Amino acid sequence: MINKVVSGAEEAIRDISDGATLMLGGFGLCGIPENCINALVTKGVKSLTCISNNAGVDDFGIGLMLKQRQVKKMISSYVGENAEFERQLLSGELEVDLIPQGTLATRCLAAGYGMPAIFTPAGVGTEVAEGKEIRNFNGKDYLMEYAFDADFAIVKAWKGDTAGNLIFRSTSRNFNPVMAMAGKITIAEVEELVEAGELDPDYIHTPGIYVHRIFQGKDYKKRIEQRTVRKSEV
Amino acid sequence: MINKVVSGAEEAIRDISDGATLMLGGFGLCGIPENCINALVTKGVKSLTCISNNAGVDDFGIGLMLKQRQVKKMISSYVGENAEFERQLLSGELEVDLIPQGTLATRCLAAGYGMPAIFTPAGVGTEVAEGKEIRNFNGKDYLMEYAFDADFAIVKAWKGDTAGNLIFRSTSRNFNPVMAMAGKITIAEVEELVEAGELDPDYIHTPGIYVHRIFQGKDYKKRIEQRTVRKSEV
Amino acid sequence: MFNKEEIAQRIAQEIKDGYYVNLGIGIPTLVANYIPKGINVVLQSENGLLGMGPFPFEGEEDADLINAGKQTITTLPGSSIFDSAMSFGMIRAQKVDLTILGAMEVSENGDIANWKIPGKMVKGMGGAMDLVASAKNIIVAMQHVNKAGESKLLPSCTLPLTGVKCIRKIVTELAVLDVLPEGGFKLLERAPGVSVDFIKQSTAGRLIVEGEIPEMKLNM
Amino acid sequence: MFNKEEIAQRIAQEIKDGYYVNLGIGIPTLVANYIPKGINVVLQSENGLLGMGPFPFEGEEDADLINAGKQTITTLPGSSIFDSAMSFGMIRAQKVDLTILGAMEVSENGDIANWKIPGKMVKGMGGAMDLVASAKNIIVAMQHVNKAGESKLLPSCTLPLTGVKCIRKIVTELAVLDVLPEGGFKLLERAPGVSVDFIKQSTAGRLIVEGEIPEMKLNM
Numbered sequence: 001m002i003n004k005v006v007s008g009a010e011e012a013i014r015d016i017s018d019g020a021t022l023m024l025g026g027f028g029l030c031g032i033p034e035n036c037i038n039a040l041v042t043k044g045v046k047s048l049t050c051i052s053n054n055a056g057v058d059d060f061g062i063g064l065m066l067k068q069r070q071v072k073k074m075i076s077s078y079v080g081e082n083a084e085f086e087r088q089l090l091s092g093e094l095e096v097d098l099i100p101q102g103t104l105a106t107r108c109l110a111a112g113y114g115m116p117a118i119f120t121p122a123g124v125g126t127e128v129a130e131g132k133e134i135r136n137f138n139g140k141d142y143l144m145e146y147a148f149d150a151d152f153a154i155v156k157a158w159k160g161d162t163a164g165n166l167i168f169r170s171t172s173r174n175f176n177p178v179m180a181m182a183g184k185i186t187i188a189e190v191e192e193l194v195e196a197g198e199l200d201p202d203y204i205h206t207p208g209i210y211v212h213r214i215f216q217g218k219d220y221k222k223r224i225e226q227r228t229v230r231k232s233e234v
Numbered sequence: 235m236i237n238k239v240v241s242g243a244e245e246a247i248r249d250i251s252d253g254a255t256l257m258l259g260g261f262g263l264c265g266i267p268e269n270c271i272n273a274l275v276t277k278g279v280k281s282l283t284c285i286s287n288n289a290g291v292d293d294f295g296i297g298l299m300l301k302q303r304q305v306k307k308m309i310s311s312y313v314g315e316n317a318e319f320e321r322q323l324l325s326g327e328l329e330v331d332l333i334p335q336g337t338l339a340t341r342c343l344a345a346g347y348g349m350p351a352i353f354t355p356a357g358v359g360t361e362v363a364e365g366k367e368i369r370n371f372n373g374k375d376y377l378m379e380y381a382f383d384a385d386f387a388i389v390k391a392w393k394g395d396t397a398g399n400l401i402f403r404s405t406s407r408n409f410n411p412v413m414a415m416a417g418k419i420t421i422a423e424v425e426e427l428v429e430a431g432e433l434d435p436d437y438i439h440t441p442g443i444y445v446h447r448i449f450q451g452k453d454y455k456k457r458i459e460q461r462t463v464r465k466s467e468v
Numbered sequence: 469m470f471n472k473e474e475i476a477q478r479i480a481q482e483i484k485d486g487y488y489v490n491l492g493i494g495i496p497t498l499v500a501n502y503i504p505k506g507i508n509v510v511l512q513s514e515n516g517l518l519g520m521g522p523f524p525f526e527g528e529e530d531a532d533l534i535n536a537g538k539q540t541i542t543t544l545p546g547s548s549i550f551d552s553a554m555s556f557g558m559i560r561a562q563k564v565d566l567t568i569l570g571a572m573e574v575s576e577n578g579d580i581a582n583w584k585i586p587g588k589m590v591k592g593m594g595g596a597m598d599l600v601a602s603a604k605n606i607i608v609a610m611q612h613v614n615k616a617g618e619s620k621l622l623p624s625c626t627l628p629l630t631g632v633k634c635i636r637k638i639v640t641e642l643a644v645l646d647v648l649p650e651g652g653f654k655l656l657e658r659a660p661g662v663s664v665d666f667i668k669q670s671t672a673g674r675l676i677v678e679g680e681i682p683e684m685k686l687n688m
Numbered sequence: 689m690f691n692k693e694e695i696a697q698r699i700a701q702e703i704k705d706g707y708y709v710n711l712g713i714g715i716p717t718l719v720a721n722y723i724p725k726g727i728n729v730v731l732q733s734e735n736g737l738l739g740m741g742p743f744p745f746e747g748e749e750d751a752d753l754i755n756a757g758k759q760t761i762t763t764l765p766g767s768s769i770f771d772s773a774m775s776f777g778m779i780r781a782q783k784v785d786l787t788i789l790g791a792m793e794v795s796e797n798g799d800i801a802n803w804k805i806p807g808k809m810v811k812g813m814g815g816a817m818d819l820v821a822s823a824k825n826i827i828v829a830m831q832h833v834n835k836a837g838e839s840k841l842l843p844s845c846t847l848p849l850t851g852v853k854c855i856r857k858i859v860t861e862l863a864v865l866d867v868l869p870e871g872g873f874k875l876l877e878r879a880p881g882v883s884v885d886f887i888k889q890s891t892a893g894r895l896i897v898e899g900e901i902p903e904m905k906l907n908m
Binding site: 029223 | 514
């Protein structure tokens with residue numbers, strides 16, 4: 001097997017430079033690559049285009065990069081819950097491209113599966129359709145949307161092996177596998193890194209061929225955005 | 235959960251009638267829905283269009299349906315290893331549409347993911363491209379290929395639960411998950427049927443929403459087409 | 469007049485045995501509490517879960533297990549997890565039988581606006597555009613009039629659209645209405661104590677009233 | 689002149705550390721036996737496996753574990769299994785570094801024909817059209833001439849094509865040749881005991897010979 005292990009976040013992001021286009025996995029704060037985001041903040045790389053379903057919160061996730069004005073453009077489906085984001089957007093410091101969540105996911109899939117474009121009905125008849133090719137199949141209109149072209153995809157998995165195979169836990173899977181397939185260079189941080197052979201080949205979510213660098217992350221905070229509970233039955 | 239269990243192959247295929255379009259999972263003889271094929275042979279339903287990567291061998295798999303002249307048309311990527319197939323093809327009794335294997339898989343995926351068409355470079359400049367729309371993206375030509383439209387998808391899984399969730403074993407996975415997603419009605423036969431809750435949600439290959447009927451098959455032969463071995467080291 | 473819980477309760481009656489259902493944020497989320505006993509329904513959460521269960525007990529929250537509203541939740545026996553591409557794949561392929569979501573405006577031809585107010589901070593459409601463009605059956609849960617007292621059932625939407633000609637049914641605090649394929653809000657039921665005239669006054673789009681309009685009933 | 693094993697051995701030298709490689713049926717399959725020691729290579733089988741291992745020991749065959757040639761095989765530590773859509777997805781996305789396959793004909797502009805002979809029973813293209821249309825680096829392993837003694841390296845293919853302008857390198861029993869982007873077979877090496885003249889006679893397409901042509905060497 002080919003060994004994809006790097007020492008840590010710093011080495012993993014070593015060649016991400018100003019102006020790069022990054023995909024960042026996660027949904028809300030769930031399943032985000034915490035270690036790599038912190039390393040990007042430390043490195044201070046600027047003018048990034050970030051493709052990520054959400055933009056974090058003020059003091060966590062991509063919000064940390066926004067605070068340092070490292071992000072030039074966000075491509076997301078939903079960017080609420082972030083006051084600094086709002087300030088930068090309204091002041092014109094930050095560009096935002098809002099696209100439907102399914103379109104976001106499928107444009108990642110398209111990149112990972114070598115399909116230059118896909119068709120989706122999402123956004124037909126809305127401002128999302130402006131300037132896009134519309135095509136009718138079987139009586140229904142679809143927009144043609146292009147595969148993403150990202151320099152780096154940065155994802156967070158639960159377990160990974162030295163060959164780059166990844167397994168995600170519960171709904172922290174979300175965008176991580178489709179982004180892992182879509183980066184020119186894919187970086188995976190995992191909660192537990194094991195030797196090749198320790199993961200069952202039948203239950204790999206992302207085959208190692210899609211992953212270029214992998215490392216075991218540390219100090220995961222795994223913050224909860226909306227803690228909703230019911231009373232314990234006694 | 236919604237219970238998808240039926241009593242067996244006979245009940246599962248009860249409403250498959252003459253002229254239907256079927257998808258049949260498997261690669262070669264690996265992972266084919268043996269029980270349902272046998273039930274289709276017993277039922278004697280005719281003029282079928284079968285979408286399947288291969289056409290079985292003379293005395294096993296889809297070959298059994300061919301022998302009884304139940305198949306009007308095969309849509310496959312590779313149909314060797316079958317003398318009766320060859321005879322019917324050369325005599326004009328059987329129509330065959332040969333399409334690239336990746337195109338076959340991706341047209342299933344397109345159906346399962348609600349994408350009316352996809353773009354692939356496979357077949358550009360060859361007879362496969364005849365009559366098809368060619369489109370250039372980033373300097374490379376692609377064919378536009380349409381999603382399949384199958385009345386039934388019939389797949390074989392290793393384990394399944396009463397909610398229709400499926401897990402495949404080793405390379406018997408092949409076309410089964412993509413076809414499972416693509417049928418208007420999807421029938422799954424499994425080697426072991428368990429109660430909902432016994433399979434780990436993180437390791438489901440095909441979510442139950444795609445499966446309409448499930449049953450525990452029996453008497454699996456799981457024939458090997460090319461038995462290749464090396465001598466045991468003593 | 470109905471309150472939010474009652475709107476949710478009335479919508480729950482539209483859910484049939486064997487349905488896969490996607491519930492939006494707000495009133496739609498409440499629908500889960502009123503699914504009729506004895507029917508089997510699976511809730512889809514578009515961040516990648518089929519078989520969404522109730523909120524976890526205190527102390528059992530799992531940061532890795534949330535719904536599309538980012539709330540901590542649980543799974544149920546028979547649940548499955550998948551990635552975002554498959555989630556929206558099954559939505560586009562119409563494997564989800566019913567989508568219930570909120571709206572700012574609905575037009576009499578079934579257009580919906582629910583994601584953007586010009587001049588205000590736009591948070592994004594999330595999965596709403598995918599859901600309304602794909603679902604075969606969409607019910608809107610909303611207030612009949614906005615906070616300024618203006619009708620949200622309009623001849624045509626004034627806000628930026630989320631989807632066109634897609635809404636089939638609307639349940640508000642005042643009424644249950646079908647959106648007819650040929651256009652127009654057909655009044656089906658009125659909330660207890662609400663007159664047809666009041667519904668007429670509260671509906672800016674074309675309201676179709678035929679025969680006696682019964683009161684909404686909540687099956688308890 | 690080289691035999692099939694030697695052709696495979698020579699091709700194996702083209703494989704670099706860290707490559708993901710797809711091997712077609714026939715001579716290409718033999719390449720697996722000659723991958724240089726000390727480099728790490730992962731074999732992809734397009735029926736849905738990364739990390740293909742050797743044939744199983746007698747009695748350990750598993751009907752559920754086969755390669756694209758339908759042969760029983762094994763996995764290796766670090767293998768992964770996936771469905772056919774993902775398999776061809778990674779092929780189309782050029783995640784596979786090198787594809788090695790057989791051919792009936794190759795033209796001097798890199799076209800390949802390897803799936804159909806008019807008048808004969810056609811078995812199908814399998815995954816060959818996907819592979820040749822997608823791979824960034826394709827080596828053809830074949831005999832220089834067919835059984836009738838006719839060259840298989842042609843000005844243009846006479847058989848129905850599998851793919852166009854896609855072949856980069858050819859290894860035969862006589863020679864190693866590059867297919868130049870601008871067209872033409874550039875002779876790189878000749879098999880031991882084979883003269884440049886003999887290669888010229890065996891090559892119907894435009895052969896480009898520049899300078900001294902070394903003998904193929906097999907790193908053992």
